[in-house]
Structures are given as structure tokens and as C-alpha cells.
Amino acid sequence: MTAEDQPLLRVRGLEKVFPVKKGIMRRTVAQVRAVDGVSFDVGKGEILGLVGESGSGKSTTGRLILRLIEPTAGSVELEGQDVRALRGEELRKTRRDMQMVFQDPYSSLDPLATVADVVGEPFQVHFKMTRKERDNKVVELLEQVGMGSHHLRRFPAAFSGGQRQRIAVARALALEPKLIIADEPVSALDMSTQSQVVNLLLDLQERLGVAFLFIAHDLSIVHHASRRIAVMYLGAIVEVGDAEEVYARPRHPYSEALISAIPVPDPQAERDRTRIVLKGDPPSPLNPPSGCRYHTRCAYAMEICNTVDPEPTPTVNGGTVSCHLHTSGPMLNGRPISQSLRNTSG
Amino acid sequence: MTDVTPPGDPAPLLSVTDLSVGFKGHTETVTVVDHVSFSLRAGETLGIVGESGSGKTVSSLALLGLLPASARVTGSAKFDGRELVGMPPRKLRDVRGNDISVIFQEPMTSLDPAFTVGNQLSEAYRNHRGGSRRKALDRAAEMLRLVGIPEPQRRLGEYPHSFSGGMRQRVMIAMALICSPKLLIADEPTTALDVTIQSQILELLKSLQAELGMAMIFVTHDLGVVASVCDAVSVMYAGQVIEESPIDEFFSHPLHPYSAGLLDSMPQSVAKGERLRMIAGTVPPPSRFPVGCRFHPRCKYVVEACTTTPPELDSVEGDRKVRCIRHAELTLEVAK
Incomplete structure (x- = not known):
């Protein structure tokens, strides 16, 4: 395989088994196979929609890719590099390329940190920039997500849900990632602001060439935003295909339902x-x-x-x-x- | 008022006129529901649609006397000949759960985890109808069967934790309907549920309504849900009703720019891959409602007069109402 047609992200046989513990001895009495052999690719600059109902394992899949939780088995490759084999500094470097946007912008932003702190923190962690350099970067990022520089010193409480989600997206963009994992990025938002955030993601994908794994339960929005859709049921992908095809002519009875x-x-x-x-x-x-x-x-x-x-x-x-x-x-x-x-x- | 049936029919079951709700703050009283009026007849379903902060939930809680003591409720809500606003709490308790029932969004927190489902269902029945425990449990089992819970006799003895989210919402529906209410208020009853479970619950409510002939008020933010269950819709924005319509007319040609904006922002109204249409800005908080038309800072069709004069809710086309000074000159198209 040449570097040209190599996918950005390659997930093969991904598994996560959570033990169920009981009693004083915390003995393992059962196992939950939350993710049970999931395989898919995300191309460079592609938006892949991952849909399923609660408990289908879609959010766990997102977290496993970033190694926010450790997979039990399987492989995750980013541009051919095995993410699971990385340790320490190397892992931190790779994580610059993969960022996450969470569902609830009311709890994913520190209420005591200003916008400059929240969005600028990655620069301090990864590049040890001075405050002034950081602030300049943050203003650039805020512009990317359609917010003015006068918000720099404000706290999250001053913003609406849609604006908070823009701030979370700006933070994810800070290190120029190649892939953003967006876990239900619009489901906590009001209907008139949902479309603003979906449009922002589409703009970023087009302008910056960022790929997205768009995890959501709302199929009509996922269908609209994604090129391809993967449908999950009870820990496994039951159907993957072109978004329009899956939506208009589903092959799996579950997708159909x-x-x-x-x-x-x-x-x-x-x-x-x-x-x-x-x-x-x-x-x-x-x-x-x-x-x-x-x-x-x-x-x-x-x-x-x-x-x-x-x-x-x-x-x-x-x-x-x-x-x-x-x-x-x-x-x-x-x-x-x-x-x-x-x-x-x- | 939203009149779906032609005039001459019997009086409406519920008729709400100029209902206002204010909360006393530190320095001023904040009005979150402002002169809301609507009505519905027996067997009808009215959707109350709005975003968070529009006052849709507060309006429905005000009808039931379920607001905290700090709330100031004025106006009138006539239900079956009785005035609900200002009714003494003891009398209101007879109405609530008996003639008017309510189901809430969160089936996880609406049931008491310390009592069996049978206990909670039969208590709801005996509070209003009295009778023996045995008879109430029989009624409870009958209700569980009606809402599609298998093995109702056995499940009566179980606690809420052993029911799934969809099953708990069925239990809530069974509890709400156990006294055969004339009106069911459903406040976002499916929002916390998965889509396949949502469609089960919506189908269930529709078939129960046909069977029992009750009226329903569906409080929701989901226009798809409105299209599938309601006869008429009342759209709220910033504490006011801004449009009332029978649903077919509402979806084919909305009258208010906000309604049109909501319909237009759905993914179904643009081709795949195109940018979604959107309404600029955000819903203002109740303490900062704009002067003039409350929607004017976000409106595409704003003119000078909108910023100064608060528009009235005008009647148009017989059974529709709209709160917009430009409604006669605007033709709002919604893409399909």
C-alpha cells in the first residue's frame, strides 16, 4: 500500500471488555463486551458518521481510538503508526493529531478558566509558549470558529451552549489535528444552534482538511454531514456505506428500522x-x-x-x-x- | 386560540387565556411566560414547541399548579368548566392525576426507587378513586398490559431499577392514565429515549388516545414529533406564543419568520452536503428580552417598526394566529 491511498485512521478488530465486579473482594462476576470487534477506516479529510443507540458502544469506540481508555484487543493505526504501541512522549505527540469534542459544552469547559486559558492550554503543554504568543494564537482560533477576540477574558458562564461548543471546537483545533473525534457534538444544543455547529464542522473540514469521526444518535444530522456512515448495534458495526446509500437504501434490517x-x-x-x-x-x-x-x-x-x-x-x-x-x-x-x-x- | 374543529362544536375542554408567569428575582420580577392563550377540545392533540427558555414547560406546569411558591401566575385556565388558576391546592390535587395527568422527560427520576411499581401505580389510583388494594392492583396490572409491558402481574412486584428506560416511560404512562384522565400533558416524553424506543412510545400514545379519547398537550422541541402526533401547534419564543396553526398549514406555509427559520434549519430542507440553513444568534434570557418584537434581533425581515412596537397576536386565515407586523406582506417559503 502506498502512502497515497493509505487511510488516515485504520481500526481493526477493536475490542473493549469491561469487568463487572461485585462484593467486598471486588471479584469479577461477569464481562461486558462494550466494543466487540470493530473495524473501519477514516480517509484523510473525510467525515465518517458513527451512529447507534445508547449502549451500542459508539462513544466507547471514540475513546478507545484516543486511548482515553485502553482497548482490550485490536489495532488502531494513525497514518500507519500503531497508536497502541506508543508510550510517554511519543503518545503525547500523536495525540496532537487526534482531538476530541465532547457532547456537553456545559461540563466539558472548566468554569473557572477564561477562554484564553481553555483554548490556549494546549500551546502551553506542547510548545511552552509565552502568554502573549498564546493569546495571539487563541484569537486566530476564535476567528476560525466565528467568535470575536473580545471574548478572550470571559468565563464559560458568559456563553450560550452554541458558543461554548465553538470554544470546545477551537480548543480541539489548537494543535492542527488531522482527526477530530466529535462525540454527540450537537445533541445538547437547541435546535436553532445545532445547524450553526454542524455548518462550522463542515467548514473546518473543507477549509482545513480535518477528518472527523462524527459520533451521534441523530441519523438525520449524521446523514447530512457525513460522506459515509457506520451503524453500530450492541458493540458491533452492522453496516458501513455511502451516507446517501445507507440512508435511502439500507442493507441491514437494523439500519432500516x-x-x-x-x-x-x-x-x-x-x-x-x-x-x-x-x-x-x-x-x-x-x-x-x-x-x-x-x-x-x-x-x-x-x-x-x-x-x-x-x-x-x-x-x-x-x-x-x-x-x-x-x-x-x-x-x-x-x-x-x-x-x-x-x-x-x- | 387554536381552533381545529369548525365553530359550533362543544366548548373546548381546556381554554387558557392570557396566562402569565413571573418569578421574583433580587431586584425585579422576571416574566417568563407572557399572556399565553390556547385551547383544545376533547380528543385533540396540541403541540407546544419552543427552544429552551421559551416558557413552554413553565406554561404547562402553571396549569397544574406545580410551580414553586415564588412564581406569580395570572390569567385564566378554564378546564371542563373549572378555573385552574388560583384554585386552592387541595382542590387542585383532585384534578391533578385524576382529570389531568402529566408525564415528564426523565423516566429515570420520575419513579421512586424505594417502592415497587405496583405500589406506586395502585397508590395513584387509590388516592383518587379509593377502593381496596386488591382492586387497585388489578387496575395497575390492566394498565401495564395496556401500555405493552409483558407479564404485568409479575412486573408489579418489581422495583423501577429493573426496568429499562423505555419500559419506565411506559410505567409512567400507565400511571398517568390509570384514572382515565381527560387531558394528558406530556413534557418532552421521548427526548431522553433512543429513536427506536421513541417511535414505540409515540405509537403507543397515539393508539391509547384513539382508544381512550383523551386530549393531549405535547411539549417538545422536536418538529418531527409534532408532525407525527399533533393536530395543531403553538410555537413559543421568549415567553410568548408567536404562531398558532393546524399542523398541515404550519408545515406547508409557516406565517412567522421564526417558525420558518426552525423548519428551514432541519437537515431535510437542504440537499446533502450543503450548509444547513440557520437562524443567527441565540435565544435571549428572560431578563433581557428585546423591546419591540422579541425576535427582531435574529429576524431576516426586520424593519424599523419591529424594534419599537411589540406586535399583537393577529388572527389570519380563519383559524391561524401570528405575532408579526409584516405577516401580510411576507411569503415564507420552506424548502422540501
């Missing part, structure tokens, strides 16, 4: 459509189902789904899907779940 559950702002369309209402709750990750992890809630489940975990299969549009419908039974072979299949298994 997830997309169908989004209410659209059009009363007539809401009356007309048949919504797929999933049965039951997601199973506990403590005790995941055998075979395909989705089979307990799947409308199309077959015999084989109870016993065999499906392998990722290529779809006709260059994505992959992990579902037996594509290899056994109706043999979709990577084509979308068709209307006829939906009718027969009703």
Missing part, C-alpha cells in the same frame, strides 16, 4: 408511511444474544441467525453489511432490503 424511526417534519408523510416499530428493548450487553446480535428484534430473522454470527459482506455500492439475508435465505447479495421482502415477512 433506525431510519424508519426518525420522525420527519412533514405531517402528510408521517400519516402515509408505515413505520417499522421494533419489538422490545435492546438486549443487555452483559448477555448478548447468540448468533446475530440483532436476531431477537429482527423482523426477518431466519433459523441460521440464532446460531451463526454473520460475517461482513460487500454490498453492491462498496459498503459492507453483516447480515445473513445477504448470504443465506433470500440472498440479497448486497442489494437493498426490497419492498417484496418487507411484504412477505411483514
Whole structure:
């Protein structure tokens, strides 16, 4: 593989097992496989959307990549360099290239630190800059995210949610990272400010060529902002593909149900459509189902789904899907779940 | 008032007129809900939409007398012939949970972790209807079955911690409906839930409403949810109602620039990859509501008069209302 087509981020077989401890002796009584063999790539300057419901392991995946928590198994490569093998100073250097924006801008900013402190801290940590140099840098960054230099000496309490999230983005940009992991960056914001922050991320990607791993549960926003989407369910990626393809012609029954559950702002369309209402709750990750992890809630489940975990299969549009419908039974072979299949298994 | 049904029909179930809520601060009283009026008839669903700080939750809590003692509530809220504003707390307790019920956003914190689900459900019933414990538990089991919880008899003996988020919200709905209320107020009932669970709960509420014939007030910030469950919508901004409409008209041609801005900022209204449309600026806090039209600093269509004269809520097209001095000359397009 040449350096040209090498992806920016390469994640293979990533796993995280959390022990469940009980009693005075804190003995491990069970294990939760929060992330169970996740593999994907993020290209240079690409926005990859990672969607799933609570408990699907999407946020854990983001944290594992940055090694904010240590993976149990698997590999994470940034530009060919194995992030898991790094120690000390080398790890710190690599972390400049990968930054994070958290969900809640009300708790991710220190209430006692001014904007200059919050955004300028990375310069002090990594480059030992003087205060004046730092302030100049901070003003530049604030301009990048559409905020004026008069905010420099203000505290987070003086800002609205949208402005706080801009400050958090400015801090993430400080060290000119190649990848920003944004974990639910807009879900704590009001609807009229959500689009401001989404547009900011799109601008930065275009202007600075930063790649994003955009983690969110809101598929309509992820679909809009991302080039490709990966759908997670119970610790595993069940489908990856071109955002438009996954959204318009999902290959996995779970993606189909997830997309169908989004209410659209059009009363007539809401009356007309048949919504797929999933049965039951997601199973506990403590005790995941055998075979395909989705089979307990799947409308199309077959015999084989109870016993065999499906392998990722290529779809006709260059994505992959992990579902037996594509290899056994109706043999979709990577084509979308068709209307006829939906009718027969009703 | 939002009249969805033609005039001549029976009187509305709930009719709120000029409801205002103020909180006493250190130096001044801050008005967070300012002369809000709306009404709804039996079996109807009204959506109250707004961003945080718009006063949508405070308005609904004021109806139920659930605001802290520091709140000053004025105006009128007539429910089924009775005036709710200023009703003595003991009388209001008879209405609340009986004729009017409420479900909140957080199913995790709305149930008492120290009592079984059966205990909490049957208490809600016996407080209003009396009767034996046995009878109340039977009713509780029937309600759990109605909201789609499997094995209701067994689950009655369990504590809230053994229910998932979606299941807890079902328990809350069962508790709210156990006395067959005429009106259910749902304050962001699905916001804390995952989308697939949200769609289960919305379908459940719709089918229960059809079965039991109750009216609903849906307080939400999600326009998709409004489109899927409501008959009419009332949009609030900075403590005031700025538009009221039946939903089809609202979504096809909103009358207020703020409504249009909200609809326009949804990802569905632009092509993929394009920048989302947005409303500049942020919602002002109640202590700093602008003079004139409260939306004018963020409005694309602002003219001189908007900055000085507070607009009235005008009736237009029969059953719609809008608070904007330029509504007659503006044609607001919403991209599909």
C-alpha cells in the first residue's frame, strides 16, 4: 500500500471488555463486551458518521481510538503508526493529531478558566509558549470558529451552549489535528444552534482538511454531514456505506428500522408511511444474544441467525453489511432490503 | 386560540387565556411566560414547541399548579368548566392525576426507587378513586398490559431499577392514565429515549388516545414529533406564543419568520452536503428580552417598526394566529 491511498485512521478488530465486579473482594462476576470487534477506516479529510443507540458502544469506540481508555484487543493505526504501541512522549505527540469534542459544552469547559486559558492550554503543554504568543494564537482560533477576540477574558458562564461548543471546537483545533473525534457534538444544543455547529464542522473540514469521526444518535444530522456512515448495534458495526446509500437504501434490517424511526417534519408523510416499530428493548450487553446480535428484534430473522454470527459482506455500492439475508435465505447479495421482502415477512 | 374543529362544536375542554408567569428575582420580577392563550377540545392533540427558555414547560406546569411558591401566575385556565388558576391546592390535587395527568422527560427520576411499581401505580389510583388494594392492583396490572409491558402481574412486584428506560416511560404512562384522565400533558416524553424506543412510545400514545379519547398537550422541541402526533401547534419564543396553526398549514406555509427559520434549519430542507440553513444568534434570557418584537434581533425581515412596537397576536386565515407586523406582506417559503 502506498502512502497515497493509505487511510488516515485504520481500526481493526477493536475490542473493549469491561469487568463487572461485585462484593467486598471486588471479584469479577461477569464481562461486558462494550466494543466487540470493530473495524473501519477514516480517509484523510473525510467525515465518517458513527451512529447507534445508547449502549451500542459508539462513544466507547471514540475513546478507545484516543486511548482515553485502553482497548482490550485490536489495532488502531494513525497514518500507519500503531497508536497502541506508543508510550510517554511519543503518545503525547500523536495525540496532537487526534482531538476530541465532547457532547456537553456545559461540563466539558472548566468554569473557572477564561477562554484564553481553555483554548490556549494546549500551546502551553506542547510548545511552552509565552502568554502573549498564546493569546495571539487563541484569537486566530476564535476567528476560525466565528467568535470575536473580545471574548478572550470571559468565563464559560458568559456563553450560550452554541458558543461554548465553538470554544470546545477551537480548543480541539489548537494543535492542527488531522482527526477530530466529535462525540454527540450537537445533541445538547437547541435546535436553532445545532445547524450553526454542524455548518462550522463542515467548514473546518473543507477549509482545513480535518477528518472527523462524527459520533451521534441523530441519523438525520449524521446523514447530512457525513460522506459515509457506520451503524453500530450492541458493540458491533452492522453496516458501513455511502451516507446517501445507507440512508435511502439500507442493507441491514437494523439500519432500516433506525431510519424508519426518525420522525420527519412533514405531517402528510408521517400519516402515509408505515413505520417499522421494533419489538422490545435492546438486549443487555452483559448477555448478548447468540448468533446475530440483532436476531431477537429482527423482523426477518431466519433459523441460521440464532446460531451463526454473520460475517461482513460487500454490498453492491462498496459498503459492507453483516447480515445473513445477504448470504443465506433470500440472498440479497448486497442489494437493498426490497419492498417484496418487507411484504412477505411483514 | 387554536381552533381545529369548525365553530359550533362543544366548548373546548381546556381554554387558557392570557396566562402569565413571573418569578421574583433580587431586584425585579422576571416574566417568563407572557399572556399565553390556547385551547383544545376533547380528543385533540396540541403541540407546544419552543427552544429552551421559551416558557413552554413553565406554561404547562402553571396549569397544574406545580410551580414553586415564588412564581406569580395570572390569567385564566378554564378546564371542563373549572378555573385552574388560583384554585386552592387541595382542590387542585383532585384534578391533578385524576382529570389531568402529566408525564415528564426523565423516566429515570420520575419513579421512586424505594417502592415497587405496583405500589406506586395502585397508590395513584387509590388516592383518587379509593377502593381496596386488591382492586387497585388489578387496575395497575390492566394498565401495564395496556401500555405493552409483558407479564404485568409479575412486573408489579418489581422495583423501577429493573426496568429499562423505555419500559419506565411506559410505567409512567400507565400511571398517568390509570384514572382515565381527560387531558394528558406530556413534557418532552421521548427526548431522553433512543429513536427506536421513541417511535414505540409515540405509537403507543397515539393508539391509547384513539382508544381512550383523551386530549393531549405535547411539549417538545422536536418538529418531527409534532408532525407525527399533533393536530395543531403553538410555537413559543421568549415567553410568548408567536404562531398558532393546524399542523398541515404550519408545515406547508409557516406565517412567522421564526417558525420558518426552525423548519428551514432541519437537515431535510437542504440537499446533502450543503450548509444547513440557520437562524443567527441565540435565544435571549428572560431578563433581557428585546423591546419591540422579541425576535427582531435574529429576524431576516426586520424593519424599523419591529424594534419599537411589540406586535399583537393577529388572527389570519380563519383559524391561524401570528405575532408579526409584516405577516401580510411576507411569503415564507420552506424548502422540501
